[in-house]
Amino acid sequence: MGDVTYDDVRKEYDDTTAVEGLDIEIEDGEFVTLVGPSGCGKSTSLEMIAGLTEPTSGSVSIDGENVTGLPPKDRDIAMVFQNIALFPHMDVYDNISYGLRLRDTDKAEVDRRVEEAAKMVQMEGMLDRMPDEMSGGQQQRVAIARAIVREPAVFLMDEPLANLDAKLRVHMRTQLQELHRQLDTTIIYVTHNQEEAMTMSSRIAVMNEGKLQQFDEPLECYYHPTNRFVAGFIGSPSMNFVEGRLTAEGVETDHFTLDIERELPDTEVGQRVTVGVRPEDITLAAGATFETDSGPVDVQNENEMDGTYSDPIDVVTDVLEPVGDDIYVYTRFPDQADRGGSVAAAGEPADGGTAGEQDDGQTAGSDAAGPAASAEGETGPASSDAGGDGDSVEAGENTGEERLLMSIPPMPEMSTYEAEGQRTQIVLNREMVHLFDGETGDAITHGLTPETASDRGTSARAESD
Amino acid sequence: MGTETGRGTTTATEDEDKTFVERWASGSIADPERTYKVLFYIVAISFLVTTLFPFYWLTVVALTPQGNLTDVGLLPNGFNPGAFVEVFTTVPFHIYMINSVIIGLLTTALVLLLASLAGYAFGRFEFPGRTPLMLIFLAISYFPPAAFLLPLFELFTANITFFTLPGGTEVTSPMLFNGPGAMVLPYSALFLPLSIFILTTFYSQIPDGLEDAARVEGNTRLGALFKVIMPLSAPGVATAGVLTFIAVYNEYFFAFLMTDGRVQNWATIVWGLLSYQGRFQTSYNLMAAASLVGVIPIAILVVIAQEKIVSGLTAGGLKE
Numbered sequence: 001m002g003d004v005t006y007d008d009v010r011k012e013y014d015d016t017t018a019v020e021g022l023d024i025e026i027e028d029g030e031f032v033t034l035v036g037p038s039g040c041g042k043s044t045s046l047e048m049i050a051g052l053t054e055p056t057s058g059s060v061s062i063d064g065e066n067v068t069g070l071p072p073k074d075r076d077i078a079m080v081f082q083n084i085a086l087f088p089h090m091d092v093y094d095n096i097s098y099g100l101r102l103r104d105t106d107k108a109e110v111d112r113r114v115e116e117a118a119k120m121v122q123m124e125g126m127l128d129r130m131p132d133e134m135s136g137g138q139q140q141r142v143a144i145a146r147a148i149v150r151e152p153a154v155f156l157m158d159e160p161l162a163n164l165d166a167k168l169r170v171h172m173r174t175q176l177q178e179l180h181r182q183l184d185t186t187i188i189y190v191t192h193n194q195e196e197a198m199t200m201s202s203r204i205a206v207m208n209e210g211k212l213q214q215f216d217e218p219l220e221c222y223y224h225p226t227n228r229f230v231a232g233f234i235g236s237p238s239m240n241f242v243e244g245r246l247t248a249e250g251v252e253t254d255h256f257t258l259d260i261e262r263e264l265p266d267t268e269v270g271q272r273v274t275v276g277v278r279p280e281d282i283t284l285a286a287g288a289t290f291e292t293d294s295g296p297v298d299v300q301n302e303n304e305m306d307g308t309y310s311d312p313i314d315v316v317t318d319v320l321e322p323v324g325d326d327i328y329v330y331t332r333f334p335d336q337a338d339r340g341g342s343v344a345a346a347g348e349p350a351d352g353g354t355a356g357e358q359d360d361g362q363t364a365g366s367d368a369a370g371p372a373a374s375a376e377g378e379t380g381p382a383s384s385d386a387g388g389d390g391d392s393v394e395a396g397e398n399t400g401e402e403r404l405l406m407s408i409p410p411m412p413e414m415s416t417y418e419a420e421g422q423r424t425q426i427v428l429n430r431e432m433v434h435l436f437d438g439e440t441g442d443a444i445t446h447g448l449t450p451e452t453a454s455d456r457g458t459s460a461r462a463e464s465d
Numbered sequence: 466m467g468t469e470t471g472r473g474t475t476t477a478t479e480d481e482d483k484t485f486v487e488r489w490a491s492g493s494i495a496d497p498e499r500t501y502k503v504l505f506y507i508v509a510i511s512f513l514v515t516t517l518f519p520f521y522w523l524t525v526v527a528l529t530p531q532g533n534l535t536d537v538g539l540l541p542n543g544f545n546p547g548a549f550v551e552v553f554t555t556v557p558f559h560i561y562m563i564n565s566v567i568i569g570l571l572t573t574a575l576v577l578l579l580a581s582l583a584g585y586a587f588g589r590f591e592f593p594g595r596t597p598l599m600l601i602f603l604a605i606s607y608f609p610p611a612a613f614l615l616p617l618f619e620l621f622t623a624n625i626t627f628f629t630l631p632g633g634t635e636v637t638s639p640m641l642f643n644g645p646g647a648m649v650l651p652y653s654a655l656f657l658p659l660s661i662f663i664l665t666t667f668y669s670q671i672p673d674g675l676e677d678a679a680r681v682e683g684n685t686r687l688g689a690l691f692k693v694i695m696p697l698s699a700p701g702v703a704t705a706g707v708l709t710f711i712a713v714y715n716e717y718f719f720a721f722l723m724t725d726g727r728v729q730n731w732a733t734i735v736w737g738l739l740s741y742q743g744r745f746q747t748s749y750n751l752m753a754a755a756s757l758v759g760v761i762p763i764a765i766l767v768v769i770a771q772e773k774i775v776s777g778l779t780a781g782g783l784k785e
Contacts, residue, residue, distance in 0.1 A: 052677050073683040085674035089696045099682040146682070156681075 001028040001063050002076075002153035002186035004049055009058035011044050011210075018044045020210045022058070026188065026203075031180050033189045035197040036207035036233070043158055045207070046190045050156050051075050063153055078147035082159040084139050086131040092118075092142050093127040099150045117149035120179065137168045144176075148183065155187045161196065173200060194234050198222070206230045228441035231276050231434055237328060240282070240404045242275045243438065250448065251275060251435060255333040255402070256313040258430060260448045272438025279328065279407035281432035285312035285425035290418075308449050310433075312425035315404060320419055322410060329406040334423060520757070527754035534749055548754040552741075555748070558755050560728045561737030565720075566762060568645050568733060569713040572652045576660050576709045577702060579653070584664030585690050589676070599665075606658030610718050613651065621647045621723065643730035647723035652713050660705035667701030668694055703773040711763055734759045 009022040019041040026032045034042040047053035048060050051072035059068045067075050078099070086095050094101075096117055100110045118124045121141040131139055140160060147155055157176075161169045177200055180187050191197055197204045198218045206213040206221060206229070214226045218234075225231035231239045244253035246269055250260040253275060267273075315331035322328075406426060435444040483491075493500040525541045526534070527549070533542035552558050586592075587599060619625055621641040629635050641647040671694050679689035695702055717735055726736040738759070741751045767774075 050677075050681055052680065071685065072677075072680045073685065077681065079678070079681040081674045081678060083672060083674045085672070085678035087675065087678070087693055087697075098679075102683040102688070150682075 003028045003063060004154055004186060004188065005061045006045070006048075007059045007061070009045070009048060009055045009060060011041070011048065011053065012056045018210055019048075019055075022212055024205055024212065024215055026186060028063075028186055029184050031177075031187045031189065031200060031202045033191060033197040033201040033204045034207060035191055035194055035204055036213075038192055039209075040207040041210040042190045042192075042207050046156050046158055046188060049075075049154065049188060050077055050079050076153040077156055078150050078152040078154075079156040079158065080140070080143050080147050080160040082162050084136075084143050084160075084163065086139055086143055086146070088131050090131075091127070092123065092129050092131070092134075095131065095142055096127075096146045096149050098146065113149050113151075114145075117145040120148060120182070121145045121175075136164050137172065140164060140172065141175075144179070148179070153186065155183075155185060157187060157189045159191050160189075162191070162193075169196075176200065195236060198234065204234075206233060208233070224443070224446050225434065226443055228274055228276065228436040228443075231436070231443070235278060237279050237405055237407070239276045239278050239434070241436075242402055242404070244273055244275050246271045246273055256310065256428075258310050258428065258433060258448055260435075260445075261430075262445065262448065262451045264435075264445055267444060273444060274436040274438055274441070276434040276436060277404075277428050278432060279405045280326075281429040282404060282406040282426050283309075283408065283429070284406075285427045288312065288425040290317070290422060290424065308429055308431045309427040310430055312427055315424060315426055317420055317422050317424060318403070320417075325410065326407045327410055329408060329419075330403060331406060331424075331426065332403045520760075523753045523757055527750055527757060529750055531748060531750055545750070548750050549758065552751050552755040552758060555751060556737060556740045556755075557728050558737045558758065561732060561734050561740075562759060562762070564728070564731050565714055565733040565759075568648050568652075568731065569710045571645060571649045572656070572713045573706050573710045575649060575653045576657050577706055580657055580660035580664050580705060581668075581690060581695060581702075583657075583661045584668045585686075585694065587661065588665040588667070588669035589671075589673075599662075602658040602661055606655065610651070610655060614718070614722060617651055618642075618722065621650075641723075643724050643727075645731050648713075648716075648719050648731070648733075651719050651723075652716065656709045656712050660709055663701050663705040663708075664698065667698035671697055700773050703770055707766060707770045707774055710766065714763060 004024075004026040006022045006024045009019060010017070011019040022041075022045060024032075034045055036042050044053055048055050049062070051067065051070055051074075055068060059066050061067060062075055062077070087098065090098065093114060096114045097110050100113065105113075114127070115124070118127060121144050123138065123141050123145060126134070126138070131142070134142070140163075143160070160176075161172050164172060173196060176187075176189075180200075189197075189200065201218055203216060204218050204221055205215040208229050214221055214230045216224075221230055221234045225234060228241065232241065242253045242255070244251050246260075246264075246267055247257070248269055250258050251273055252258075258275065314334055316334050318330040318332055320327055320329050404426065430448040432446075433448050434446050435448070436442065437444055525539070526537055528541040528544055528546065529537055530543045530545040536542070587595060620638045623637045623640040625638040627636045627638065639646070641650070668690075675693055675697070676686075676689045679693040680686065684692060714734075720733040720735045724730050724732045724736070726732045726739070728736075738752055738755055741748045741755065
């Protein structure tokens with residue numbers, strides 16, 4: 001059977017370490033995806049199962065047998081390559097049957113199995129074509145047929161869909177999942193595309209810089225990322241991160257504060273943390289609107305408002321990207337320019353650190369009130385009483401870097417262009433706010449509201465994994 | 466450019482009393498293409514004359530009857546096509562040719578096998594000392610063959626004792642003189658570097674993915690080399706093979722010295738041609754006819770393999 005185990009695998013090249021301390025246990029019949037940015041060691045890891053690369057230390061086992069030193073031909077595997085790698089001098093039949101013919105399989109048996117494999121990838125009747133007479137999708141289907149015809153214990157797929165166009169890629173993705181259901185064989189799939197990983201796999205292994213970050217079910221990685229890297233890598237558009245500090249009541253950043261209503265073990269007040277929140281967990285605050293030529297557009301769904309949301313946060317919209325089922329709103333925190341050139345912020349003591357109390361914010365807000373009022377008269381009803389961000393505008397700190405991307409439901413009647421550059425208010429869903437350690441990036445908590453049974457259940461399961 | 470042409474034409478019309486050379490010179494300055502064309506024809510014609518004239522003259526000599534061989538001019542003194550049959554009746558020239566072809570094929574096979582292995586290593590692996598090793602191969606290929614002759618002759622005539630066994634029997638070098646081995650081995654060594662270079666270039670261009678695919682499908686590295694990499698490098702293999710065969714077929718030095726010249730002792734065309742030289746007279750017309758016959762296999766080979774060789778020689782430099 002096709003269970004695959006990495007045991008403390010390490011791979012070094014001349015001056016770099018490609019993979020380090022890799023421990024993964026893949027069960028028979030699983031569809032596991034190794035995912036990560038380019039250069040994270042995912043392809044090297046796959047090649048070590050294939051036998052195309054030998055680990056520097058550690059061992060790889062297939063079906064309980066240590067195959068670390070075996071050549072590829074003695075491992076019960078088949079592989080689909082990114083560059084397809086059909087033999088250009090052989091026709092489809094010869095390509096598919098290559099492995100069988102090398103093993104001196106009976107001619108009738110070869111014919112039967114080639115026929116079967118070709119049928120599975122819907123390539124019957126094209127067996128005498130040459131690879132260069134076929135489209136990219138057809139070639140990749142032949143490559144998949146070449147892999148399944150040998151009925152191996154493990155399929156290895158190294159970005160097999162990367163060279164196909166977008167539409168075909170989605171189609172082939174579905175076909176691969178169907179194939180997995182039919183064959184019920186272990187598939188180990190490598191991709192840099194987190195969307196492919198999320199949609200196809202039973203479990204995904206997120207890798208970065210040669211180290212395994214998280215090995216879990218796709219949604220577990222999405223809702224309970226173990227660290228900041230996984231949180232940022234999984235999900236599209238990716239999670240927003242804002243640097244902040246823990247306080248007695250919660251967490252504060254340069255622009256807003258959030259209350260925390262649960263116990264956070266192993267943390268201390270003043271600790272540097274990173275606040276992470278996904279675009280879909282940000283919405284406009286109650287009463288906040290976008291002003292357009294045809295009047296204000298209110299996108300707020302009042303029903304969603306309950307205690308889990310944060311206090312309103314002042315932002316300025318930058319760019320709006322309608323993508324059909326959503327609108328991505330890029331927002332930034334207001335700075336001097338947005339206050340009509342207020343000198344108030346310059347008059348503030350430029351600390352911005354521990355002075356981020358509500359009161360300070362109020363002072364700053366009232367200081368700025370005069371000039372800001374005129375600007376607000378044009379840009380809409382965004383109120384200036386939110387506070388908590390007045391002190392953030394200080395020389396030397398690159399506040400422009402910190403942006404929040406918000407995903408809101410589409411409004412067919414709204415012109416996204418007119419809604420750009422406006423002040424408005426947003427709220428964060430505290431149930432879905434993640435906190436990461438500022439130093440290590442490890443997750444501290446997923447959600448700031450009182451812990452529920454399901455939260456505990458999942459985190460307990462994550463630990464036992 | 467436009468102004469230049471204008472000035473050229475005006476000077477040409479103004480000075481009609483200039484000499485031919487002057488007019489030609491100013492015309493050439495105005496239109497250099499004209500000069501290039503003339504130069505091309507001069508070079509092309511002189512090249513054709515120098516290469517083809519020996520063949521023409523050989524034909525003239527071959528057709529001239531035996532008695533009229535003095536004062537051979539540009540046309541044959543008589544017409545005797547029978548010489549082309551006589552070459553096979555007076556001497557078994559076809560056997561000499563077969564010897565040459567067999568030795569050529571043996572060498573080619575050996576060279577392709579060894580050069581494939583070397584080309585695979587040089588073309589597909591990064592290892593310390595790769596470039597120096599390649600340069601050593603290149604240097605060896607330019608060594609004069611005469612430098613190897615004496616040691617090789619001693620070696621192939623069983624004159625070298627490697628060591629003496631405890632029983633008193635001496636282990637000497639093999640007796641290869643008068644056999645194909647005496648020629649195939651030195652030829653292989655001499656012509657190997659060129660083939661290694663050609664095949665290295667070709668094998669390095671085969672995508673790694675194809676080799677990986679072959680190995681995952683069940684090949685060893687060697688299997689992948691011979692079943693996937695070599696067939697895909699066919700133009701390169703053909704080029705290396707044809708060049709090696711031609712070089713061996715044309716070789717004079719070892720062919721002359723590594724056999725005693727009898728046809729049953731693997732003597733090649735060189736000895737075949739020399740055998741028309743008798744004690745009392747030399748049949749120059751037969752020699753000429755035999756030379757022309759001897760060229761035929763190479764001519765056929767080049768015509769057949771021409772396309773592959775051209776694509777092989779150019780593709781080597783162009784592919785990425």
